[in-house]
Amino acid sequence: MPDTIPDDQVVPRGRPAALLVLIVVVGLEFLAMAAVTVFLLVELLTTPAASIASAVALLVLAVVATLWLGAMLVGLRRGRAWVRSGIVVWQVLQGALAIGAFQGVFRVPAVGWALLIPALLAITLVLSKSVTAVLARRD
Numbered sequence: 001m002p003d004t005i006p007d008d009q010v011v012p013r014g015r016p017a018a019l020l021v022l023i024v025v026v027g028l029e030f031l032a033m034a035a036v037t038v039f040l041l042v043e044l045l046t047t048p049a050a051s052i053a054s055a056v057a058l059l060v061l062a063v064v065a066t067l068w069l070g071a072m073l074v075g076l077r078r079g080r081a082w083v084r085s086g087i088v089v090w091q092v093l094q095g096a097l098a099i100g101a102f103q104g105v106f107r108v109p110a111v112g113w114a115l116l117i118p119a120l121l122a123i124t125l126v127l128s129k130s131v132t133a134v135l136a137r138r139d
Contacts, residue, residue: 015079016130023076025122026087029094030069037062065090081135087126091119 040059049055069090075083094115101112125131 016134018125018128018130019076019134022087022122022125022131023073025118025125026069026073026076029090029118029122030066030073033062033066033069037066079134084126084132084135087122091123091126094119 037059040055040062043049044055044059068086072083072086072090075086098112098115098119101108101115126135
């Protein structure tokens with residue numbers, strides 16, 4: 001079957017630097033979320049909770065978030081188009097948590113910056129031209 005794509009529309013097969021940085025950012029977010037999940041599990045098993053139901057629900061949400069980030073990381077490494085929306089949603093949620101960390105009685109600006117900077121970086125990278133070109137390919 002002949003190739004019908006003009007040469008000027010062919011996307012290079014190599015991974016652009018922006019995609020590699022995005023993989024690193026999402027990978028670090030995945031590792032951080034996995035660490036939070038393990039911490040919550042240890043806390044649930046070793047410390048008496050004020051509400052067992054709330055502690056279990058929080059743990060379940062942390063497990064789901066960890067699995068979600070893991071799926072996004074695998075999809076990114078494989079160059080799947082569906083990861084773009086999932087990554088944007090996660091970064092928006094992470095940005096909302098960062099804004100919450102900057103406000104209120106229990107504000108911790110260092111946590112806010114630690115959440116906001118990777119979120120902004122990941123959104124910028126996932127919407128960049130080079131990453132979009134790689135992830136938009138339909139194989």
